[in-house]
Amino acid sequence: MRTFVDDIAGHAARHPGRVALSTPDGDLRYAELAARVETLAGALHARGARPETVCAVALDRGADAVAAVAAVVRTGAAFLTLDVDQPPARLAALVRSGGADLLLTTSALAARLELPVPGPPVLVDRPAPDAAAAPPAGPDPDTLAYVSHTSGSTGEPSAVLVEHRGLDSYLRFTAREFGLGPETVALQVAPLGYDASIRDTFAPLLAGGRVVVLPRADVLRPGPFGAAVRSHGVNTLLSTTPSFLSFLAGQPDAAGLLAGVRLVLSSGESLRPFLTAGGRSLIAGELVNQYGPTECTMTSTRYRVPAVPDTGADLVGTPIDGVVVRLLDDALAPVAEGAVGEVCIGGNGVARGYRGRPGRTAELFVPDPLGPPGSRLYRTGDLAAAGPDGLRYLGRTDRQVKIRGHRADPAEVEGVLLAHPQVAGAVVAAESDDQGRVFLVAHVAGALAGTTDAALRTHLGSALPPHLMPRRFVRHTHLPTTRSGKTDRRALSGSGGAR
Template identity: 60%
Template sequence: MISTFVADLRSHDGPAIVTGDRTLSYPELVARVERLAGRLAGSGVGPERVCVVALERGPEAVIAIAAVLRAGGAFLAVDVDLPDQRIASLVAGADTLLTTAALAQRFATLGVPGSPVLLDEPGPTAPLPPGVAPRSLAYVGHTSGSTGTPNAVLIEHRWLHDYLRFVARDHRLGPDTVAVQLAPLGFDASIRDIFAPLVAGGRLVMLPRATLLRPDEFFAALERFEVNTMLSVTPSFLTFLARHDDAARRLRGLRLVGTTGESLRPFLASGGRRLFAGRLVNQYGPTECTMTAARFPVPAQPDTGVDLIGTTIDGVAVRLLDGDLRPVPDGQSGEICIASPGLARGYGGRPALTAERFVPDPFGTPGARLYRTGDLARRHPDGNLEYLGRADRQIKIRGYRVDPAEVEGVLLAHPAVTGAAVTAATDERARTYLVAHLTGDLAEVGDAVLRAYLARTLPPHMLPRRFARLSRFPTTRTGKIDRRALTAGALR
């Protein structure tokens, strides 16, 4: 048996969670987690029971997630701003719903069995377990499925606590850490965002979603709460902030920025590193591997010609393999295959997909597994991994294999361009070509000018045929550029 990370919270004092109008101390946080965990246990939440947490972002959602884990169950957090149909597809197969009286009626039709546990109403309680079995389920995350139906990713307890402690240690988090929560609930990076600072005894600042979408309000909040850490921010959000004329000054209090979810290379190529005087860390890891497999501390003068994801975190191995699962020589491209105690069990209800992605590790101990990510990388002589993009995002143009991120990086270096995303389209003769979707002050910058600018550094086959000018990019709920929406627009 192992204890949950709630034990770590008991060892801290002082403010734990801060919002615009209230502060929750560590003793108060632990007491509320224990009380709610007892209620959840009294409602049947325990090992292998999945509890949907359907709450507005804020301290109550943090308490709820921690309470599910303390009760020995598994949480499935949802962003309540999502459409009902989307939420229904995420919570299929769950055992219990935890919500508020105000939201209960809305979620009554989701198909979660039994009466919901209402956060703001009393209920029966039961004794709590002293610990939790390492191989029991901790949480259910989701990735986008090729059919449009999200894939449920099943993560166990055995690695979660060690992982959060590693993040705190590796990022030098401590009682002086003031971290702002950015990743939406339901996105696995929110677990790192929320609990790594708390495990370290730091302070977690939670802001309304509307504040995150307004740069002036967001910058003012960073200054008001003396935020010094952002653990899980997408490069797209950093690009959004960088468009503010005074961004570098307003971000000067940050001593650590951890990026996640997308290639950092286009942001660096646009000169984004100069925004931060403190540390900038590029984090890489799929949902299927408990958030992080490798990370790279970006130097003050980065090499923008490569997308480095660095070296593996403690306990994790990355093998670069060919299609037959044979190692490729250093310097050559191979698929990133991850060996880790943090590997998911697999995909809920998808045994064939699980067998395809989670395979026996031919280089590990008997019974060890590898997760085949579908991402490509090569290993540099110094051991750092260079990310080469998705195997399924590589575009073949006239026989040449093109990485869209390379074209995006050059475009972002143009002074009039504030955002760039490159997708593929097909013409009436079935020929594949590139489309560059751009934001910025481009009214006086014609296609020919952009193409000539790119031609200074890129070969002809990497030049986009079309340039689409946008006022803003469509984004997913996690803040990434929605490339499917861009592609659909290009085909109309």
């Protein structure tokens, strides 16, 4: 099949001098990017990269990271991108659960991270003497394209297996639906290691556009962000979260920060707080609210937010091309028109399942009772109702929440807290501030008199990414229990003082 890497090569052949990437180190043209991809693909192929091989990519943001991911796809293998700023223990867990067979990194990062990947790494900063030509044929649609992770209740992240069919269909939909092309200048916002960065980077490149890649610290600060938008002529933001938009909206020169941006795609959490605060007026161009889980290749529905939005509902719109969305009850039967049901997603984007978790895969990836033979649905655990503008999101059936665009299971934080020698009990709850932003509160019990909050944060930080860090720790002599002896989570809801 044809992949986005073939499109990059096509642009390089037709327009070799067109700029593909703008970085602090300068511009990289399409011909240079394509050549770098071929070189890395040859090195990977020589080391055994084949269909179903999982290649971990541990690189700093920049041209090398973009070329490395494309090179993995060029060999027909699957990529697992890592955010190298996360704790090494967390990265090691991702590599283990993702089943990485090869590591693509630099000599310095290889020494610092010491990731448990078999064999010596393929180093982008050291030419490989045994490099060979990459295979001429593209991957089959049903082979593995990438591995992404979601927060899990076991303490280990869950590895989601996404196939080339889903990835290719989604990237081409994004380019087509939103008119991406040679005039597109997109700022890479999402961090590496999260599937949103795939959309950020490769939808514009597939369309022949330009991607601006800057250090993450610069992207997240309003001054450098606005300077980047102005100096590079950024007109497209494909992976913003409502929290980030709300942060920008709170700046004195909020409208100026987004001046010239004609397309903003937002996803990952509720857009309602941003809209309720009047944020829509700050975006002169198109604002699109997207919805979809990692298990369904990033995005399943979209909603174009009008200039005067409806702030009374959390609207996530209608299915994208090739995707089926059904609202079903517990027996997987369709709910009545207008009634609340569980969002179940089918079609091109449905992932293969979770690596190494057949029971969980069978529980959530189920046969589609209304579809053709062999079709499947992913049970999201999200609740919604259908209306004239598409789906109206109504919450979860479980404890999962969205924090700054990342799916978070409080049970994962509880598991790490309970590994601390002084913590005898832990309950992590989600709360919201007066602007609707979700954060975590950790309720802990045990012999904690000599253990500071800073020490607990250090313990958590050794294993968890920043978005899973509780904002507060509430200490209890004993955690309250129900009559059956289970922890009484309701009694802890909104609790702010020690007991």
